[in-house]
Structure formats: structure tokens, C-alpha cells
Amino acid sequence: MIDFASIISQTLFATSILIVAALGLAIIFGMMGVINLAHGALITVGAYVAYAVTNAGLSIWAAFLVAPVVVALVGLVMERTVINRLYDRPVDTLLATWGFALVIQELIKVIFGTSAQSVPNPYSAPVEIMGANLPQYRIFLTALAAGLLVVTYVTFKYTDFGVKSRAVIQNDEMAGLLGTDVRSIYMWTFMIGAGLAGLAGAAVAPIVGADPRTGLGYLVQSFFVVIVGGTGQLLAGTLGGSGLIGGSAAALSFVSSQTFAQTVVFALAIVVIRLKPEGLFGGT
Amino acid sequence: MSAILRTVDLVKEFDGVVATDHLNYEMPEGEIQCIIGPNGAGKTTFFNLITGVLTPDSGQIYFDGDDVTGEDIHEIAQRGMVRKYQTPSVYDEMSVRRNIHIAFGEDKPADAEARLTEILDLIELRDRVDEQAGTLDHGTKQWLEIGMVLANGPRLVLLDEPTAGMTTDETMRTADLITSINEQEETSIIAIEHDIEFVRRLSSPVTVLHQGSVLAQGPVEEIEENEEVQNVYLGSG
Amino acid sequence: MSYIDRTKVAFGDASGSTKVILTGAVIGFLLPAVLSPYFAFLAAQYYLFALLALSLGLLWGYVGILSFGQAAFFGLGAYIMAWSFQYMFVPGINPAYVALVLAPLVNGAIAGVLGLFLFYSDVKDVYFVIITLALSVILEQLAVSVTSIFGGFNGIYLPRMAVSIPGVFNYQLSNDRLFYYVTLLALVGGYLVCRRIVRSDFGETLLAIKENEARTKSLGYNTARYKTLVFMVAGALAGVAGALYATLAQFVSPPVTGFVLSTEVVIWVAVGGRGLLLGAITGGILINAASTVLSSLVADRYILILGLIFIAVVVAFRKGVVGYVADRYDWGEKL
Numbered sequence: 022m023i024d025f026a027s028i029i030s031q032t033l034f035a036t037s038i039l040i041v042a043a044l045g046l047a048i049i050f051g052m053m054g055v056i057n058l059a060h061g062a063l064i065t066v067g068a069y070v071a072y073a074v075t076n077a078g079l080s081i082w083a084a085f086l087v088a089p090v091v092v093a094l095v096g097l098v099m100e101r102t103v104i105n106r107l108y109d110r111p112v113d114t115l116l117a118t119w120g121f122a123l124v125i126q127e128l129i130k131v132i133f134g135t136s137a138q139s140v141p142n143p144y145s146a147p148v149e150i151m152g153a154n155l156p157q158y159r160i161f162l163t164a165l166a167a168g169l170l171v172v173t174y175v176t177f178k179y180t181d182f183g184v185k186s187r188a189v190i191q192n193d194e195m196a197g198l199l200g201t202d203v204r205s206i207y208m209w210t211f212m213i214g215a216g217l218a219g220l221a222g223a224a225v226a227p228i229v230g231a232d233p234r235t236g237l238g239y240l241v242q243s244f245f246v247v248i249v250g251g252t253g254q255l256l257a258g259t260l261g262g263s264g265l266i267g268g269s270a271a272a273l274s275f276v277s278s279q280t281f282a283q284t285v286v287f288a289l290a291i292v293v294i295r296l297k298p299e300g301l302f303g304g305t
Numbered sequence: 306m307s308a309i310l311r312t313v314d315l316v317k318e319f320d321g322v323v324a325t326d327h328l329n330y331e332m333p334e335g336e337i338q339c340i341i342g343p344n345g346a347g348k349t350t351f352f353n354l355i356t357g358v359l360t361p362d363s364g365q366i367y368f369d370g371d372d373v374t375g376e377d378i379h380e381i382a383q384r385g386m387v388r389k390y391q392t393p394s395v396y397d398e399m400s401v402r403r404n405i406h407i408a409f410g411e412d413k414p415a416d417a418e419a420r421l422t423e424i425l426d427l428i429e430l431r432d433r434v435d436e437q438a439g440t441l442d443h444g445t446k447q448w449l450e451i452g453m454v455l456a457n458g459p460r461l462v463l464l465d466e467p468t469a470g471m472t473t474d475e476t477m478r479t480a481d482l483i484t485s486i487n488e489q490e491e492t493s494i495i496a497i498e499h500d501i502e503f504v505r506r507l508s509s510p511v512t513v514l515h516q517g518s519v520l521a522q523g524p525v526e527e528i529e530e531n532e533e534v535q536n537v538y539l540g541s542g
Numbered sequence: 543m544s545y546i547d548r549t550k551v552a553f554g555d556a557s558g559s560t561k562v563i564l565t566g567a568v569i570g571f572l573l574p575a576v577l578s579p580y581f582a583f584l585a586a587q588y589y590l591f592a593l594l595a596l597s598l599g600l601l602w603g604y605v606g607i608l609s610f611g612q613a614a615f616f617g618l619g620a621y622i623m624a625w626s627f628q629y630m631f632v633p634g635i636n637p638a639y640v641a642l643v644l645a646p647l648v649n650g651a652i653a654g655v656l657g658l659f660l661f662y663s664d665v666k667d668v669y670f671v672i673i674t675l676a677l678s679v680i681l682e683q684l685a686v687s688v689t690s691i692f693g694g695f696n697g698i699y700l701p702r703m704a705v706s707i708p709g710v711f712n713y714q715l716s717n718d719r720l721f722y723y724v725t726l727l728a729l730v731g732g733y734l735v736c737r738r739i740v741r742s743d744f745g746e747t748l749l750a751i752k753e754n755e756a757r758t759k760s761l762g763y764n765t766a767r768y769k770t771l772v773f774m775v776a777g778a779l780a781g782v783a784g785a786l787y788a789t790l791a792q793f794v795s796p797p798v799t800g801f802v803l804s805t806e807v808v809i810w811v812a813v814g815g816r817g818l819l820l821g822a823i824t825g826g827i828l829i830n831a832a833s834t835v836l837s838s839l840v841a842d843r844y845i846l847i848l849g850l851i852f853i854a855v856v857v858a859f860r861k862g863v864v865g866y867v868a869d870r871y872d873w874g875e876k877l
Contacts, residue, residue, distance in 0.1 A: 056668055103857055111668055112608060116812060116856040119805060123849030130842065237801060241679055244672045280687040287676045291659075294673070298664045356760065382762035394757045396750055406743075407750045410762045413743065457761050 028275070034159045035267035037166035040259055041224055042239050043246040044169055045217030047259045050244070051252040052190050053210055055104065056115040061240030062122040062129075063215050067092050067222020068231035069129055072138045081143050081227060088223035089216035095125070096215025100208050108207070122236070129233050137232035158227060165224055169217070174256050186210050242266065245290040251300025258302050265301070266290060307370070309334040309461050309493045310355065310386070315364035317347075317354055317517075324350040325361070326517035332461070334369075337487050337494045339504045341528075342514035343538055348497045349391065351514065352463055356388050357381045369460065383410075385460035391469060393446035397439030401430055401449060404438050408453035420456070427485065428452035444475040448482070455486060462486070464496040468503050480506035501525075513537070558873030559820045563733065570726050574719040582722040584834065586790055589725040592826030593732045593783035595810045597776040599822025600736045602811060604745065605772050606752035607667065611674030612807050614681045615653065615777040617799025619645035619784030621685070624698040624794045636712075638703030638789060645785040646778035653777030657770030675801060682800035697795030700788060721790060728786055729823070732779050736819050739775065748772060809852045815862030824864050 046060045070091045071084035099121055107114040142158055177183035189196040189206045197203045221239075222231075229235060250262025266286055273282035293301065310332040317325035324347045332338055342348055353359040355366050357378040366374045368384055382388075396404050405421055406413070414420045425431040428448045433441075438449060447467060454462055464483070468476040480503050487494055498504055504511060504525055511528045513520040515537050521528055528534055553561065570589075574582050598612045623641040631637055656677075660670065685692040692698070702721065706712040715721045739745055750758045751765050759765050788794045797803065807826075814825020829848070836844035855862060861869065 056671075103853060106857060113856050113860070115608075115668065115671060116808070117853055119808075120849050120853035120856060123805075123852070124846055127843070127846035127849060131846070237679065241672070241676050245676070248669060248672065278687065280683045284680045284683060287680055291673055291676070294665055294669060295659060295663050298666065298669070378756075378759045379762050379764050382760050387762075388760055390757070394754060396753050396757070398753055399749070403746065407746055407758070408761055411747075453761070 028272070030159065031271040031275070032268045033163050035271040036263045037159075037163040037267075038225060039242060039246050039263035039267040040166040041162065041169060042218075042221045043243040043263060044173060044259055045214040045219075045221065046243040047247050047250075047255055048173070048217065049211060049214035051247045051250075051258060052187075052255060053207070053214075054111070054190075054252070055108070055211070056111055056118065057214070058115055058119040058240065059099065059122040059125060060118075060218055060243055061236030061238070062125040063092050063095065063218035064222040064225075064239045065129060065231070065233060065236040066095060066125060067219035067224075068140070068226040068229075068235075069133055069138070069222075070219065071140050071223035071226040072133070072231040075141055076138075081141060081223075084140075084223045084226075085220065089220040092219025092222070093212040093216035095219075096212045097208065099215070100211040104211065105204065105207065122240075126233055126236065133231070133233075135233060137230045137234075139230045140226040142227035162224060169220075170256060170260065173217075177255065182206075182209070241287070245287065247300075249290050249293050249300055251302035254300070254302045258300060261302050262300070265293075307334055308332060308367070309369055310495070311367040312351075312355065313365045313367070315351075315354060315366065316362045317350060317359060318362055324517050325354060325364075328364070328514075328518050330512065330519060332493060332495055334460075334493050335487075335491060337483065337496070337507055337509040339507065339509050339511045340495060340497045340514060341499065341501075341504065341511055342520070345516075346514040347517040348514055349465060350517075352388060352465055352497065355381075356386060356463065382457070385458070386463065387454045387457045387459035387461075388463040389447075389450050389454045389465060389467060391465040393443065393450055395438045395441075395446055395449050395453065397437070399438055400435050401425075401438055401441075402434045404449060404453055405456045408456035410457050414458075424452045424456050427455070427482070427489075444471045447471065447479070451479075451482065451486075455490060455492070459492055461493045461495065464494065466497055466499065468498065468500050473502070476500055476503050477506055479503070483507060501529075558868060558871055559818060562820060563730075567726075567730055571723075574722055577719070577722075579718040583718040583790070584831075586718065586722045586725040587787070588827045588830045589722075589729040590783045590787045590790065591807075591810070591830050592823045593725075593729050594780050595807055595814065595822040595826030596729075596732050596736060596819060597779040597783070598807050598811050599814075599816065599819050599825075600739070600779070601772055601776040603817050603819070603822065604740055604748045604752060605769055607769060607773065608671050608808070609674045609773075609776070610671050610801070610804050610808060611677045612776065612780045613801070613803035614674075614678045614799055615649045615780035616784035616787070616803065617681060617685070617794075617796075618649055618652070619781030620788035620794045620798045621692065621698070621784075622648060622781070623703075623785040623788035624693075624700045625691075627700040628698060634708065636704060636706045636708075638785075639706075641785045641788075642782065645781035649777040649781030650774040653774040654770060657766075657773045661766040661769045661773075675804070678799065678801040678804040682796050685796035685799050692796070693794075695795060697793055699793055702792055703789040725786060725790065728782060732782070733819060733823065735775075735779070739772075740819065744768075809848060811862075813851060813855050813862055815864030815866075815868070817861060817865050818868060821862050821864035825862065828863070 042064060046057060049055050049057045067088040070088040071081065074084040074087050075081055103117050104114065107117060177187060185196070185201050186206050189201060189203050193203045246262035246266055247258060249265060250258030252258065269289060270282050270286045273285055308331045312328055312330045315325050315328040328351065340348055350359065354361050357376050357380065360375055365372055368381065368386055371384070373381055373384065396407065402421065405424055406417070409417065422431065425434055428451060430445070430449060430452065438446065441449060451467065468479050471479065483494060483496065484507060486492060508525065510523065511525055512522045513528060513534050520537060521531050521534050553564065573585065577585065594612060594616050598609060601607045601609055622645045623638065626637040626641040626644070630640065632640070660673065686694055702714055702716050704712050704714040715724065747758065747763055747768060751768055755765050784798065787798070810825035810829045811822045813829060814823070815821020833844055833848070836847065859866065
């Protein structure tokens with residue numbers, strides 16, 4: 022007896038998490054072309070901010086506001102000190118961001134210790150939809166994912182900043198000649214990407230807690246989502262990539278262990294990349 | 306004389322823009338020919354198609370009678386079609402000597418040292434053989450690249466704007482160099498060019514490309530008188 | 543001229559890196575006389591890590607391919623050594639010899655398959671980093687979860703290898719000072735192999751591919767084939783290093799395959815000097831030695847310090863330690 026509600030819920034859940042986690046990278050890597058290997062670490066920082074905030078007695082909702090700001094500031098530090106010198110050196114960007122990932126991870130261990138910390142879940146009670154018991158928090162995450170996609174789309178398509186940002190990314194020389202402050206736009210775009218990673222960390226913290234080791238998993242998954250989905254296509258890429266990777270992981274985990282499912286998904290992702298290097302929706 | 310290169314109804318589109326429009330081109334062996342045309346006419350796309358950098362949407366490419374449509378870049382180069390890029394594409398980090406040595410290809414000539422000297426003499430770089438390629442000035446780099454292409458032992462040389470960025474004097478000397486190469490090495494040469502004086506100096510047949518297909522063909526003098534060609538250049542100039 | 547004088551002249555004419563390597567090898571040969579067995583054990587580890595670093599140094603410095611997965615090959619080599627003592631044990635044949643043949647072969651084959659799959663396509667070089675990173679993660683996860691083969695977190699124990707000639711003698715290298723020589727030999731041997739590859743027409747082509755692959759392709763070189771071949775050699779070298787490491791430590795467990803080690807290798811090579819084989823070796827030995835010293839001083843914080851040094855190297859000191867020395871003393875040759 023196939024439990025459709027369960028399958029749909031699982032798939033939706035897996036996809037939503039990936040959308041939330043990968044969106045920041047879709048902006049920084051997919052749009053700006055910056056290979057940010059610190060992405061996972063930034064998510065982890067977000068999770069720990071959520072922990073710190075809730076531990077100090079504030080509500081989880083406060084954490085959702087504080088985390089993106091804190092991580093955006095971390096992103097600011099990264100961008101101003103190092104990243105902005107390396108925009109035309111992709112390999113060095115990759116290495117430098119990896120260095121940051123190490124430093125950030127170690128700092129987290131220094132400040133918070135090496136074991137995982139739990140973060141309270143505001144919606145732990147399950148709710149019944151179509152005969153299945155679904156944790157409410159999953160619904161919240163799905164709504165968050167959808168909301169973020171909409172907001173990001175609107176921002177980059179219609180706002181003044183969004184338009185300038187896209188112009189700069191496409192052709193910064195031209196944009197600069199037309200009077201746009203290119204450095205500032207790069208900085209803000211990077212910060213937004215980082216902030217989104219922070220939000221993602223806080224958003225998943227109630228489920229997975231704050232753990233210095235989870236960053237890597239998110240890093241690899243997020244990169245696969247963006248690469249498989251297609252760089253340059255913010256919405257379609259993130260949605261498509263998340264759907265494919267989240268969906269297949271969810272489907273597989275019904276028939277095998279988590280580990281095996283993830284291995285197969287990674288292998289599939291590699292095959293997709295090989296067959297269509299510009300990504301499923303890519304090709305700018 | 307047989308054709309060293311022949312394209313049949315070559316088509317290439319990018320996002321709805323037709324860059325190459327049923328291009329039929331034939332190049333007899335042993336000759337020098339020039340390709341001219343306004344910007345956007347599809348000249349570099351043509352080179353990209355025949356060298357394997359791009360795959361045509363439809364049409365065939367024949368090199369020395371063999372169908373090479375869809376072959377990979379290195380396979381076509383191995384057949385003997387070697388290209389000089391528009392922006393100097395030499396190994397900046399290496400010496401002139403190494404550049405030529407690498408350019409010999411996988412099968413180095415038996416008399417590598419002698420051949421090296423031969424080529425260096427042709428491109429007038431014999432006394433700069435151990436200098437780093439990156440330190441050479443633009444015009445010299447262009448000549449080094451021509452030397453490298455030559456070292457590869459090609460049957461057909463493709464030159465993409467060989468005199469870009471050169472002074473008039475350098476341009477004329479390059480034309481003479483190309484004529485020497487054609488005579489001495491018996492290589493066929495196709496050159497994309499903008500500089501009419503260069504084309505005149507070569508006194509080779511000219512093909513005019515416009516919007517991805519051949520507009521006119523013939524000697525320089527005829528082309529210059531051609532009204533259609535004039536309109537195309539003036540219109541898009 | 544006497545033999546000594548001729549040697550002196552030859553030494554004087556040798557390139558900078560050759561001098562360093564020769565001097566280093568002599569010192570390395572003499573070191574056990576003054577080292578306690580414990581330090582010999584440590585040094586042996588460093589040599590194997592240096593061999594691992596060398597594999598990346600060849601790949602990255604000479605072809606320009608950055609692999610975040612060399613530890614996967616190292617780890618696989620280590621497990622192969624463990625398995626040859628456990629599951630693949632054939633009485634009468636020295637298990638270590640089996641492993642030392644299988645490890646490079648299996649790793650080379652896997653690298654070959656991967657290379658065929660990835661290099662013969664339009665996958666961007668930077669994606670290779672993500673893909674090899676994912677592979678390390680996958681292998682580590684497998685090592686943790688497939689306990690029947692890999693032993694999970696508990697790992698697999700194995701004895702120190704023996705040198706033997708069937709029927710004549712069988713001598714187990716339990717003495718750390720003796721095994722030290724095995725690892726030193728492996729490192730020097732690996733270096734000579736890489737050097738032979740690099741100082742040849744093949745090596746020249748590698749550098750051409752690294753600098754401008756499109757140009758090299760358009761000169762008729764099948765660049766994918768070159769990349770795959772070097773990837774296979776690098777995998778094989780890492781596999782041998784891993785196999786020896788397993789029998790040195792007499793224990794194998796998942797971290798030996800994992801991404802932590804993979805990324806550390808990148809740091810060793812970047813800091814040591816990514817453009818020269820000697821840089822990779824130096825980085826491997828130096829950083830591990832420094833880590834041992836630092837961790838006894840500042841515990842786990844040394845990773846933090848390492849991370850900061852790494853960022854500094856990437857941003858400002860791209861050539862790494864040996865790279866700068868080579869420039870300063872004008873070594874010329876890229877070795």
C-alpha cells in the first residue's frame with residue numbers, strides 16, 4: 022500500500038529544505054560566479070545564532086531575524102577583506118573561501134564546543150492533512166521556501182537594486198561606465214547570499230539542531246542543486262535542482278538507508294552534470 | 306586542383322540569431338584566400354565551425370575530401386587544419402623555444418633542432434629563442450604564433466585577423482611572411498582580415514561574408530568595385 | 543679528477559631543486575641514527591603524507607587540475623592493505639606485496655574511469671573540485687556504513703608488513719626505524735617517477751595544457767587523454783602512500799578516506815608551493831610536522847591557525863614557501 026501523502030510530504034519537505042539552503046549559493050555562485058566553499062559554514066553559523074538567541078531566552082522568530090543579519094555581516098567581512106580581490110581568480114576564490122570555512126568552523130567549535138546543540142521547534146505538534154500526520158514545521162518550511170523564491174524573484178527582477186545587480190553581474194565594465202557603483206553592488210549581493218544562508222541555518226535548526234559537522238553536507242548538496250539546476254537561472258535552476266535532488270533523495274530513502282540514498286543521488290548528479298554541463302535549466 | 310576545404314550548406318544558430326546561413330565555401334589546395342566582411346558577418350563563427358570548436362546545426366565540412374563534420378578540435382588539428390587565434394594565443398609562461406617545441410605536436414620532427422632554426426629564421430626570432438613569450442610585444446607575439454602554427458606541420462592554416470593591432474609596416478611584412486610560407490612550405494592559407502591594404506598586398510582571391518553566407522567572391526579589385534559589397538560595408542559601418 | 547671532485551662538480555651544476563632533494567635524501571637517510579623510534583614513526587607518517595601531497599602536486603601543479611579527493615585514493619589504498627591481511631589473505635603470498643600491487647592498480651583504474659567520464663566532456667574544471675569533494679564524502683560515508691567490508695568506525699586492525707622472499711626469509715618490519723626507511727624509499731621513488739614524467743616532452747605538454755588547454759588542443763593534442771593519464775598516476779601514488787600508511791599505523795578507519803584529509807592535502811600543497819613537486823613534498827612534511835608541534839601547544843586551535851595561514855597564502859603568497867625560495871634563488875627549472 023503506497024502512502025502517497027507520505028511520499029508527497031517527504032519530497033516536498035526535502036525539496037523545500039534544499040531550496041532554502043541553496044538559494045544563497047544560487048545567488049553567490051549561480052549568479053555572481055563566486056565559488057563559495059564557505060556556504061555550508063555560513064549555514065552552520067545561522068544555526069548557531071538561532072541556538073544562541075533561543076538559549077538567551079528569545080523566541081525562535083527573533084532568531085529568524087537575527088541570523089541572516091549576523092551571517093550577512095560575516096559575509097561582509099569575507100567580501101571586503103578577501104573575496105573582492107579575487108573576482109577574476111576563480112581557483113583562488115575557491116581556496117580562500119575554503120580557508121574561511123575552516124576558520125569559521127573552528128571558531129564555532131571554540132565558542133560553542135564540538136557537540137551538537139538543539140534548538141526549540143515552534144511547531145512541533147503534528148497536523149493532519151489528507152489522512153497523514155505531518156509535522157507542522159515542515160509546512161512552515163515549505164511556505165518559507167516558496168516565500169523566499171517569490172521575494173528573491175521580485176527583488177532581482179523588479180527592484181532598482183535587483184536590476185542593477187543583474188546588470189553588474191552580466192557586464193560589470195558596462196555597468197560601471199553607466200555610473201553604477203560596481204563594488205558596492207557586488208558587496209551587497211554577496212551579503213544577501215550570505216544572509217540567506219544564515220536564514221537557512223536558522224530555519225532548519227529546529228529540526229537538525231546546530232552542529233559544526235553538518236555544514237559540509239549542505240555545502241555539497243547546495244552546489245549540486247545549483248550546478249544540476251543550472252547556473253545563471255536563479256529561479257528555475259534552484260527550483261529544478263532542488264526538486265530533482267531532494268525528490269530523488271526522498272524517494273530513495275523509502276527503499277534504502279539515508280547514506281545509500283545520498284550516495285546514489287550524488288552519483289546521479291554527477292552523471293547529469295556530465296551529460297548536460299550547463300545544468301538542466303542552464304545555458305546562458 | 307582539389308579543394309582542401311569545402312563546406313556544404315553550413316548552418317549555425319545562436320538563440321534564434323542565424324550566425325551561419327547555408328554557407329557554401331570552397332578553398333583550392335595550395336592557395337591563399339582572404340575572407341572579409343563587416344562585424345557580425347560570421348567570420349570567426351565560420352572558423353569556429355570548421356575547426357570543431359562549434360558543431361554546426363546542419364551542413365557538412367570536408368577537409369581534403371574527408372567528412373570532418375562534428376569532429377573534435379584536436380582531431381581536426383591532427384588532420385592538418387591549424388588555427389591562429391585573433392588575440393595572440395601563445396604560451397606566455399614559456400620561452401620561444403618551448404612554444405615552438407610544443408607546437409611541433411605529439412610527433413616531434415626527426416630533425417627538431419634544425420626545423421626549429423628554420424622556423425625561427427622565418428619569423429625572425431632566432432636571436433630571441435630563449436626569451437619568455439609573455440615579454441614579447443604584440444606584433445612579435447603574432448609572428449610567434451604564426452611560427453607555432455607552422456611548426457605543427459599544417460596543410461591548411463587559418464589566420465584570424467593576423468594583423469590586428471599591428472602597425473602598417475608590421476602589416477606589410479606579415480603579408481610578405483604569409484606569401485613566403487605559402488611558397489616555401491606549400492601550405493594553403495585562409496586569412497580573415499579587415500585591413501584592405503594587407504589583402505591587396507597578398508593579391509589573393511577574396512570572399513566576402515555577410516550575415517552568415519557568401520556575398521561575393523573574386524579578386525580584390527573586383528570586390529572593391531562591387532556595389533553590393535560597398536552597400537554592406539557602408540550600411541553597417 | 544677524483545670521484546669526490548666529480549660528484550662535487552655534478553652537484554654544483556645541478557638545479558636548485560635537485561640539490562635540495564639530494565641533500566634532503568641524505569639527511570633523511572642518516573636521521574634514524576639520531577631519532578628515537580617514536581620520532582622515526584612520526585617521520586614515516588610525514589613521508590607518506592608527503593607522497594600523498596606529491597600526487598596532488600603533480601596533478602595540480604603540472605596539469606592544473608585541482609582534486610579535492612586525493613584522500614579517497616589514499617584511503618582506498620589503506621583499506622586494500624587492510625583487506626589483503628583479512629579477507630584476501632592467500633597463504634604463502636606476502637599480503638603486503640599483494641596490496642602494494644593492487645592499490646596502485648585499482649586506484650589507477652578508478653581514476654581512469656573517472657577521467658574518461660569527466661575529462662572527455664565539457665564539464666568545467668572548477669566543477670571537478672565539487673565532484674571530487676563529493677566523492678570523498680561518498681567514500682567516507684560508505685566506509686562508515688558498510689561495516690561488513692569497511693569495519694565502520696571501529697575500523698580494521700592489521701599487522702606491520704614484512705619483507706619476504708618466499709621460501710627464503712620473512713622479516714616483519716616491527717622496528718619503526720626500519721619502516722622509516724621503507725617510507726623514505728617510497729617518497730624518493732615517487733618523486734623520481736613524477737620527475738621523470740615532468741622532465742620530458744609529456745611533461746612539457748602537461749604544462750601547455752595547464753596554461754592554455756584550448757590552444758594545446760588546437761595543436762592536435764588529445765588533452766583529455768593526458769589529463770586522464772596523470773589523474774591515474776596521481777591516484778596510484780596516493781594509493782601506494784595509503785597502503786603503506788595502513789601497515790605503518792596498523793589500523794584503518796573512515797577518516798583516512800574522508801574529505802578532511804582531502805582538503806588538508808590541498809592546504810599542504812598550496813602552502814608548500816603548488817608549482818613544484820618539491821613544494822608539495824615540503825608542504826606535506828612541514829605542515830604535518832608543524833601541526834604535531836602546534837597541537838601539543840594549542841590543542842585543536844591549530845586548525846584555526848592553519849586556516850588563516852592558508853587564506854593568507856591564497857591571497858598574497860600564491861607560490862607557497864618553496865615557490866618563493868625558487869624565485870629568490872632563481873632555480874629556473876619548474877621542478
